[in-house]
Amino acid sequence: MDTLSNLALGFSVAVTPFTLFLAVVGCFLGTIIGALPGLGPANGVAILIPLAFTMGFDATEALALLTSVYYGAMYGGRISSILLNIPGDEPAVMTTLDGYPMARQGRAGDALVLSGVASFAGSFLATIGLAVMAPLLARVAYLFGPAEYFALYLLAFCTLGGLAGKNQAKSAIAALIGLSIAMIGIDPNNGTTARYTFGNLHLNDGINFLVAIVGLFAVAEVFFFIESHGKDSAVGVKLDKVTLPIREILNCKWVMLRASILGFFAGVLPGAGASLGSFMAYMSEKAIARDGDTFGTGNPKGVAAPEAGNNAAAGGALVPMLTLGVPGSGTTAVLLALLMTLNITPGPLLFADRPDVVWGLIATLFIANIVLLVMNVPMVRIFVYILSVPAYVLLPGVTMVSFVGVYSLSGSYFDLLMMVVFGIGGYILRKLEVPLVPVILGVLLGNQMENSLRKAMTLSDGDWTYLFSSPIAIVLWIAAIGGFVAPMFLRGLLRRPPLPGDGVADQD
C-alpha cells in the first residue's frame, strides 16, 4: 500500500495547471519529434534540455516537460513507419514490417489507431511496473558500495556495447572515447590536478555533457541530411479515413499484454533499451501466433506487438536510470543528463530524499500516457500533416534551436565551437559504424566511474581484489563479461528480418 500513498503524493505534486500544460506541450512536441525521420527521441530531448534549463523550470516542471517528450517520441515513431516505411526512430523499425503493408492495403487508419492503443497499453503497464519495481530495486541498491557501483557501470557499458554495435571493438572504443572526454578538466577528486586541458581555461570545468550530446546527435544529423539532400523527408503523405477497429483491438489484447511484459523486462536490463523490446516482442508473437506465416504481410498483431513492446521498454528503461543512475538506452542517458543538470543524483537516496521528484515523475508519466492516447488516436491527422514539413526547413530549424539552446546555457562562443567539433566527430563515428550511445554514456558516467574506483581503492588500501570481494560485485562482473561476449555468438539469432518494399531505413 506504500506504493499507492506514494502515488497520491506524486499526483499532488504533478497535478498543477502549469505542469499539466507542460505535459500536454511535451506530448505534442514528443510525438512530432518521434514521427519526423531523422529526429529521434534522444536528439529531441537533448536539444530541449538547454531551453528547459534556461527557462528556470524547477525539477518537477522540467521533468514533466521532458519525460512527456520521451514518451511522446515513442508513440510518434510509429507514424512514419506505417505511412512511409521509414522508421521515425530506431525502436520503430519493427513496426514497419507489418504497418507499411497494412497501409498499402488501404488500412493505414486502422494500423495507426491499433498501434496507438498498443502504445498506450505498453507504456501504461510499464509505468505500473516502474511504480512497483523501482522502490524494490532502490532497496537493493542500498547495498551497493563503490566496488559494486564500479562493476555496475562496467555492466552498463558491456551490455550496451555488446547489444548495440555490430563490432565489439568499435563499441568498446566508443565507450572509451566517452570516458576520455569525461576526464578532461580539473580532477574532481583532489581539485588541483588539471588533466588534458592543454592550458585552456575554458576546459578547466570539463566539457559540458549537454554540448557533447547536442553536437553528437543533432549537429551530426544535419551533416547527414546535407550529404543525402534530405531524401528521407516525408513530403506528400495522405491518410484517408480514421475509424476505430474495435474487433482488431480486442483480438490483440493478449498480444499487447505479452508484448508489454516482455518489453518491460527488456527495458529494465541496463543497456538493452527499446529496440530490443520491440524486436523480442515481434519475434515471440510471430513464433506463437497460429497465423505466424502472415507476419510481414500486414498482420495487425505484427503492428500491435512491437509498439506495445517498445513503449513498455521505454518505461522499463527508467527503472535502472532512477534507482541506480545507470541508463538503459540512449534516450534515458539524455534524461540522466537532465537530472544531473538539475543537480539531482539518481540512485537509492533519491527515493528517500526526494520522493516528490520520483513520484511526481511517475505520476506525470501516467498523465502523459492519457494525453498521448487522446492525441494519437482521434487527433493523429494533425501529426500526419506536420510530417510534410520539408527537410530544408526542418534541419536549419533544428540547428538554430541547438545553437541558441547551448548558447543560452553559458553565453560563450567556446561551447558552440565545441558543439560543432562534436558534430563532426559524431558524423565520422557514425560513418565508421561506431555507435554513439556508449560515447554519451561514457561522458555522463566517466567521473562517477573513476570516483567509485578510487573510493573502493581507498577503502581497501590499494588492494585490487576488493573489486571482486562481494557476491553482488561478482554477479555484476560475470553479467558484464557475459553481456559483452554473448552477442558475438547470438548474432545469427538476433539478425533482423529484412524490411519490406524498397524503403530506406534509418538504422542507427
Place this chain on the structure above:
Amino acid sequence: MIRSDRVFGLAIVLVALAMIAGALQFQEPFFASGPVGPKVFPILIAGLMVLCGGLMMARPDPEPDWPHAMSLLRIAVAVVVMVGYAYALKPFGFLLPTAIASGVIAVLIRPDALRATLTGAGLSVGLFLIFKYALGLTLVPWRWPF
C-alpha cells in the same frame, strides 16, 4: 589495402599513447588523495584504447561509403557557416546571423535560392518571436559592432 577502420584504429592508438604520456606528467598535490591518484584511471582507459584500436587495425570492417567530393564540400561549407555563426552571434545579435546561417544550410540541403532565402528569413524571425515571447529568453535582436 588501406581501409578507413585501419586509419581510425591507428589514430586511436596514437591518441591513447599521447594520453599515457600526458598522464605521466600530471602534477599530484603534496597530500595524497588515496592509493589511486589522478593518473591510474586515464592510463587504464588509454591502455584499453590501444588494445581496441589495435583490434580495429587487425580486423577492419568493409569500407563505409564516404561522400563524394561535392557532398564533402557542402558539409565543409556547413561547418564554416556554423563556426562563423558561433563567432557572430554575440557581436551581430540574433536576427542577421541566424537568417544567413539557416539560409545557407537550407540551400545546402536543397539547392533552391528562393526557398532558402524565405526559409532563412522565416526561421530567423519566427524563432526570435518564439524564443523571446513564448520561452522568455533574453536575446539581443540586432547589433552593429563597427
